[in-house]
Amino acid sequence: MNKYMLYLNSKRCIGCHGCEVHxxxxxxxxxxxxxxxxxxxxxxxxxxxxxxxxxxxSCYHCEEPYCxxxxxxxxxxxxxxxxxxxxxxxxxxxxxxxxACPWGVPQHNPATGKVVKCDYCLDRVDxxxxxxxxxxxxxxxLKFVTLTEL
Amino acid sequence: MxxxxxxxxxxxxxxxxxxxxxxxxxxxxxxxxxxxLLEGALCAKGSAGMxxxxxxxRPLSPMIRKGGRGAGRWERVSWYAALDYVADKLNAIIKxxxxxxxxxxxxxxxxxxxxxxxxxxxxxxxxxxxDSACGRNVHHASLSVYGLGRKDFVYDLKKCKHLILFxxxxxxxxxxxxxxxxxxxxxxxxxxxxxDVRQTLTGIKADRFFLVTPGTDYALALGMIxxxxxxxxxxQEFIDRYxxxxxxxxAFVEPYTADWAAKECGVKADRIKEFVTEIGSQRPKVxxxxxxxxxxxxxxxxxxxxxxILNVLMGNVEVEGGQIFAKGAGDCGVKGIRSLDAQVPxxxxxxxxxxxxxxxxxxxxxGLFHLFYDAMLTGEPYPLKALICMRHDPFTCFPDPQAQxxxxxxxxxLVSVDTHYxxxxxxxxxxxxxxxxxxxxxxxxxxxGPKPRFIKRNKAIAPMHDTKSLYEIIKQLADRLGVGQxxxxxxxxxxxxxxxxxxxxxxxxFDAKGFISLTDKPVMFDRNHLDGKFKTxxxxxxxxxxxxxxxxxxxxxPYESPEKPPKGHFRLVFGRSPVHAHSHTVNNPLLYELMPxxxxxxxxxxxxxxxxxxxxLVDVGVCGCSGTIKAHLTEFIHPEAVYMAHGFGRQVPxxxxxxxxxxxxxxxxxxxxxxxxxxGGGLNLCECFVTVRRSAKNPxxxxxx
Numbered sequence: 001m002n003k004y005m006l007y008l009n010s011k012r013c014i015g016c017h018g019c020e021v022h023x024x025x026x027x028x029x030x031x032x033x034x035x036x037x038x039x040x041x042x043x044x045x046x047x048x049x050x051x052x053x054x055x056x057x058s059c060y061h062c063e064e065p066y067c068x069x070x071x072x073x074x075x076x077x078x079x080x081x082x083x084x085x086x087x088x089x090x091x092x093x094x095x096x097x098x099x100a101c102p103w104g105v106p107q108h109n110p111a112t113g114k115v116v117k118c119d120y121c122l123d124r125v126d127x128x129x130x131x132x133x134x135x136x137x138x139x140x141x142l143k144f145v146t147l148t149e150l
Numbered sequence: 151m152x153x154x155x156x157x158x159x160x161x162x163x164x165x166x167x168x169x170x171x172x173x174x175x176x177x178x179x180x181x182x183x184x185x186x187l188l189e190g191a192l193c194a195k196g197s198a199g200m201x202x203x204x205x206x207x208r209p210l211s212p213m214i215r216k217g218g219r220g221a222g223r224w225e226r227v228s229w230y231a232a233l234d235y236v237a238d239k240l241n242a243i244i245k246x247x248x249x250x251x252x253x254x255x256x257x258x259x260x261x262x263x264x265x266x267x268x269x270x271x272x273x274x275x276x277x278x279x280x281d282s283a284c285g286r287n288v289h290h291a292s293l294s295v296y297g298l299g300r301k302d303f304v305y306d307l308k309k310c311k312h313l314i315l316f317x318x319x320x321x322x323x324x325x326x327x328x329x330x331x332x333x334x335x336x337x338x339x340x341x342x343x344x345x346d347v348r349q350t351l352t353g354i355k356a357d358r359f360f361l362v363t364p365g366t367d368y369a370l371a372l373g374m375i376x377x378x379x380x381x382x383x384x385x386q387e388f389i390d391r392y393x394x395x396x397x398x399x400x401a402f403v404e405p406y407t408a409d410w411a412a413k414e415c416g417v418k419a420d421r422i423k424e425f426v427t428e429i430g431s432q433r434p435k436v437x438x439x440x441x442x443x444x445x446x447x448x449x450x451x452x453x454x455x456x457x458x459i460l461n462v463l464m465g466n467v468e469v470e471g472g473q474i475f476a477k478g479a480g481d482c483g484v485k486g487i488r489s490l491d492a493q494v495p496x497x498x499x500x501x502x503x504x505x506x507x508x509x510x511x512x513x514x515x516x517g518l519f520h521l522f523y524d525a526m527l528t529g530e531p532y533p534l535k536a537l538i539c540m541r542h543d544p545f546t547c548f549p550d551p552q553a554q555x556x557x558x559x560x561x562x563x564l565v566s567v568d569t570h571y572x573x574x575x576x577x578x579x580x581x582x583x584x585x586x587x588x589x590x591x592x593x594x595x596x597x598x599g600p601k602p603r604f605i606k607r608n609k610a611i612a613p614m615h616d617t618k619s620l621y622e623i624i625k626q627l628a629d630r631l632g633v634g635q636x637x638x639x640x641x642x643x644x645x646x647x648x649x650x651x652x653x654x655x656x657x658x659x660f661d662a663k664g665f666i667s668l669t670d671k672p673v674m675f676d677r678n679h680l681d682g683k684f685k686t687x688x689x690x691x692x693x694x695x696x697x698x699x700x701x702x703x704x705x706x707x708p709y710e711s712p713e714k715p716p717k718g719h720f721r722l723v724f725g726r727s728p729v730h731a732h733s734h735t736v737n738n739p740l741l742y743e744l745m746p747x748x749x750x751x752x753x754x755x756x757x758x759x760x761x762x763x764x765x766x767l768v769d770v771g772v773c774g775c776s777g778t779i780k781a782h783l784t785e786f787i788h789p790e791a792v793y794m795a796h797g798f799g800r801q802v803p804x805x806x807x808x809x810x811x812x813x814x815x816x817x818x819x820x821x822x823x824x825x826x827x828x829x830g831g832g833l834n835l836c837e838c839f840v841t842v843r844r845s846a847k848n849p850x851x852x853x854x855x
Contacts, residue, residue, distance in 0.1 A: 012333050014321045015351060016728040021197040021740050026180070031743045043349060043786055048421075049359040050349040050786045136182050136192040138326050139333050 002063065002082030004120055005145045006036075006134070008056035012141035015040060015054045019133035019142055023058075026121060026132035033107040035059075035118045036133055056142065058133075059084060059105045059118035067097035067106055067117075076106070076115075085119035088112070120144070151175050157184065157664025159607040161569075161587025162195040162202070163731030164259055165325045168664055169196065171588065171610040178203060178588055178610055183326060186663045191326045194729045198740040202586050203614065207737055207805050208570045209583035211616035219559070220577040222803060229618065229626075236580055237630035239563045240272070243535045244631075249273025250499035251535040253522055255280070257542045260595035260605065261620075265540055267490035268624045271633040275497040276534070279516040280547045286518065287444045287830035291454035293513060294695035294705065294829075295462065297685030300440065302476050304599045307331040309471035311432040312341045315352060316367050316457060317446075318439045322351040322728045341432070343425060345370060347723055348751060348793050349786035358425060362415040364721045364791045364836065365712025368449045371456035372709060373411020373422055376403040378463050381423075383430025385465025392680060393462060394690035402706040414711065416788075433464040435471030444832060446723075451830025452707045462691055468677045475675055475683065476598035482668040485652040487594055487604060494636050502534055511701040511829070518831050520548055520823055526557040536563040540620060541584065543572035546733040546797065549819030549835060567623055570734060571802040583617040585609070590619035591642045594649045600672035603665045604655070606646065621645070703829045719839040720752070720792040722770075724815040732797035737808035747812035749782035751793035752842060757783045760844060767845040770813065772838065773820045778845050779813040792842060 015038055023035050036058035043050040061084045068076045068084065075090035076097050086097075086106070091114040097106040098115065109116040121131040125144075129135065134144045151174045160167045160181075168184035169192065178200055183191040202208070212232030217223030227235075243251055253276040254269040256262060262279070269277040281289070285300060292300040307313055308331040321329055336342060336355060344356035347364045362370055378384050379400055389396050408426070412419035429436045438460040444450045466472030479486040500507045503521035506514045526534045537558065545551040555577060558564060566575030567582045575581050584590065592607035609619070618626075621642050628634045639645045646657055659666045675683065682689065687696030694705040715721050729744045730736060750768055752760075762768055764783040769776050770792070777799060787793055798812030818840055825834045 012337070014324075014329060014333070014355070014728065016193050016321075016324060017744050018192060018194040018197065020744070021194040022192065024740060025197045025200045031739050043354065043784070049344075049353070049356055051354050135190045136197065138191050138193045138324070139330055140189065140191065141333075 001147070001149065002061055003147060004061075004082065004125070005147055006056065006058060006120070006131070007143045007145050008054070009141045009143065010053040010055065012139045013038070013054040013056070014139055014141075016138050018136060018138045019056065022132045022136040023118070027116060028111070029109060029116065030111045032110050033116055035107070035116065060103070061120075066100040066102065070096045070100040072096060079122070083120050083122050083125070084117070085122055086115050086117060088114055091115050153179070156608050156610045157606075157660065158610055159587065159592070159605060160192075160196045160199065161607070162199050162735060163324075164257055166259060167192070167196060167326055168605065170664065173610050176611050176614075184664055187665070188326055188330075191330065193324050193326055194744065195731055195735055195741060198735065198738050199586070199588055201738055201740040202569070203588050205737070205739060207807070209568070209575070209581050209617070212583060213581040215579045219564070219579070220555075222576065224581075229616065232580060232582060233623075233626050233630060236563070236565055236582070237627060240536060240631060243562060244273070247533055247535050248499070250275060250497065250502070251533055252276065252538070253278065253502070253534055253536065254538045254540070255519060255542050255544070256540040258516065260597065261592050263490050263595070264593050264621060264624060267494050267636055268628060270491060270494040270497055271628060271636040272631060273497050275499050275501045276503070276522070277516060278503065278519040278522065280519065280542055280544075281516055282518040282520050282826065282831055283445050283547045283833050283835065284443050285441075287451040287827055287832035288441045288454045289513065290511070290830045291451055291458055292440065294455060294692065294698055295458040296691055297687075299513065301598070303473040304476050305437050305439065305473050306471050306600075307437065308334045309435065310335055310340060310437045311435040311471060312343065312429050312437070314343045314345070314429075314436070314438045315356075316345045316371070316439065316441060316453065317347070318442055319346070319350045319352045319725055320439065321355065322726055323442065324728045341428070347788040347791045348784075350725070351728060358421070360415070360417045360421070361786070361788060362417060363712070364723065364788055365447045366415040367447070368453035368456060369406070369411050369414040369709055370417070370422070371453055371460060372403055372406035373408045373415075374426060374460060375399070375456060375463065376406045376411070377408045377423055377426040378430070378460070379403060381426055381430055383426065383433065384463040385434060388465035388467070389462070392467075392684065392691050393693065394688050395693040399459065399693040399706065406709065414709075429464065434466040434469045436464045436466060437461065437472060438464070446832075446834065446836040447712060448827060448834050448837060449707065449710070450832055450834075451827045454830070455705070459693065468675050468680060474600050474672075477600060477602050477673045478598050479596060479602060479653065479668055481673050482602060484668050485654065487596060487649045487653055488651065490593075490636065500531060502531060504531075509701075509831070511697050511703065512831050518826070519544065520826065520833060523554060523557040523823060526560045529560075533560075535561055536565070537561055538565040538567065539572075539574055539578075540567040541569065543568070543574045543733060545573035545577065546814070546816060549816050549822040549833065549838075551817060553821070553823045567620060569617075570737065571804055572733070573800065573802060576802045582623055583615070584623065585613045585617040585619050589613040589617065591621065592619070593621060593642075594646055597665075600674065602668045602673075604650075604653070604660075604668070605665050606660055698829060707829075713837070715790055715839045719841055720756070721790050721836065722815060722818060722838045722840045723791050723793045723836050724796040725793065726797075727795045730795070730797055733800060734797070736797055736800060736811065737805040739807065742807045742811075745795075746807070747780070748795040748798040749780045750813070750842065751782050751784055751787045753787050753789040754783045754785050756789050757781060760842060762842070762844050767847045768842050769845045770818065770840050770842055772818045772840045775818055775820055777813040777817070778847055792840065
């Protein structure tokens with residue numbers, strides 16, 4: 001079972017798109033790939049106020065990911081704690097995973113010619129820290145949650 | 151490789167958040183908000199500082215103009231040659247026209263002491279900044295009510311029960327500390343009321359929204375004052391104690407009923423009345439934000455003044471959840487840092503913008519930049535010959551760049567000190583490239599508030615290119631102009647030590663947290679003994695300002711309806727997005743990716759009338775000046791107005807991303823350079839009417855071969 005989850009408190013999120021850039025700078029990504037995304041529905045009138053709420057989306061770290069078995073080199077892996085990640089040294093940039101994922105989560109990194117995706121900043125998680133998007137979230141709306149079995 | 155951690159301050163926008171930076175060798179690997187003050191919080195712009203560092207589409211070495219102004223022919227030169235060039239020109243100008251013919255300007259903020267000191271050391275009183283296109287109306291309104299500037303109060307938003315924002319798009323303007331206070335307040339069950347001509351990022355979090363007719367903020371505020379008095383929900387005790395001429399206010403607002411205001415603003419009277427009843431039960435923890443960038447309408451000064459007055463009626467001064475006097479070092483029993491400017495003899499010449507002699511009711515500090523253009527053109531009161539702009543782009547900040555150029559052509563020397571190519575820089579004679587905030591040190595400054603502190607920016611890495619910090623640039627220019635003695639020490643470390651000396655603190659005291667806290671607990675004055683704190687002529691909070699009366703101006707100005715847009719026209723309003731710091735960041739690779747261009751917001755029904763669909767290109771024009779931009783259709787903008795984010799439509803060819811991306815509102819403001827509120831000194835930037843039509847540039851057919 002997955003151990004972690006990213007949770008957005010949409011009441012607190014102001015749609016500043018900070019998380020998207022925090023992620024990109026931490027992963028040294030150039031223009032192009034976007035590993036997490038803030039979006040919103042069109043504004044609707046609710047009690048006299050035009051309202052909308054923001055949603056956050058990154059990799060779902062599927063229980064049974066489509067991207068892992070299609071990887072010809074074993075670069076795309078799922079760890080015991082549920083984190084789906086790409087081992088950069090093994091990735092040959094064939095993009096098979098990009099086609100396999102229904103949500104287009106793995107993306108081509110033009111700077112390396114390889115695939116890049118959200119891995120909850122596993123180097124930070126392993127060092128006892130939180131993912132970049134959570135650590136620097138402008139309003140502390142994003143939370144890195146450790147799931148416990150009931 | 152060793153990882154270093156550096157305390158510093160962000161410089162992507164003018165909020166200047168405290169940050170912690172990690173480096174490995176000469177690489178910046180991490181930026182986060184200072185954990186002690188912001189718990190890591192940083193906005194998209196702050197993170198994109200790492201992209202700014204790597205971006206080579208910024209001035210990388212000093213440049214001297216070769217061709218005509220604005221022609222874009224530059225010669226890269228050494229710092230030695232560039233500083234000699236500027237100093238020789240300045241010395242010649244001083245010799246022929248006197249030092250007062252030199253003008254200097256900046257973006258304002260906590261490090262102004264250095265620039266002010268340089269301007270005054272050279273012998274010129276003509277120091278200015280961008281504020282006449284920003285907060286001057288709010289500042290002057292605050293002075294007229296309290297005798298204190300707008301920054302002499304801070305708002306305890308976290309603990310307030312009701313925050314009222316008149317067009318203050320507080321969440322998109324994004325001061326992270328303040329934004330977190332607002333979110334904490336909402337989380338704790340606080341209420342937010344938002345007033346604007348369009349719905350914004352802030353408005354979607356509000357509990358109440360007034361979509362008002364553009365230019366009627368003053369009417370709504372007057373209606374609220376009337377209703378507060380009528381319902382008797384004001385703080386009588388506070389008013390009796392500290393307020394002068396309350397009876398004159400009562401008589402003045404008599405005709406401005408809630409029903410009248412509702413009609414004038416296009417909102418429902420009942421909603422104003424129930425709003426007032428609600429705040430009546432929540433005061434004094436009610437904050438009317440007096441506005442930030444309020445250089446908008448002809449009566450914005452009076453609108454801001456009315457908002458200040460509403461705060462007074464709530465009795466929210468020096469209470470938790472209200473507005474609190476900003477405390478300095480002295481209030482904590484600590485001696486303040488040494489000021490550079492205080493060591494420099496004050497220049498004796500009168501200011502060329504007329505502030506302090508022709509206009510006695512304005513704050514002399516930075517004066518009013520736009521009034522200098524008049525002096526340039528007329529040579530009165532004396533000729534101006536040189537302008538140095540430091541991280542300030544008047545062509546983006548003020549209306550009608552073409553008119554500005556005509557005035558600037560009377561000058562012999564234009565110098566731009568900036569981290570990026572500004573449009574002014576592109577037109578100037580010399581560009582002195584400033585290092586990015588990650589590559590420069592800044593002087594120590596005091597951040598006032600209930601818990602004041604000393605703050606300092608430290609460079610995280612050495613400059614990647616041939617750029618310098620503003621301190622180094624000013625110091626080296628000052629030496630060349632023979633006024634180096636006013637900038638003590640031979641390095642920033644020595645200057646820091648000199649600044650800190652009287653305080654009893656040492657540079658080491660910054661090491662633990664990146665700042666020096668001057669108190670553990672918030673310093674609060676005794677609310678029952680605030681006498682002497684208000685610096686008005688009467689010493690009271692003035693409903694009728696002694697200073698305005700002396701200047702022959704009204705304090706309680708009768709309301710006049712705004713001009714209606716002429717047939718076929720819309721009122722052009724502008725604002726900002728949370729991902730850009732106006733023009734400063736449009737060319738940043740990562741922020742450009744988030745928002746590469748601006749759009750024209752137009753009301754759906756109006757667009758249907760014009761045959762414009764969402765995403766269509768539209769031509770926006772005024773008096774022969776026009777541009778093309780994509781339309782964004784929404785029901786949530788007043789039909790009289792169209793809106794665009796400010797800072798786009800840039801024309802510096804070396805900024806390949808920002809070049810001609812989107813449209814610039816200020817370039818449509820033909821002939822509006824001198825249109826200011828005579829009482830507040832702010833420009834009337836939202837008094838511009840434009841036509842909108844579906845552009846012929848929308849493709850109909852496409853021949854391929």
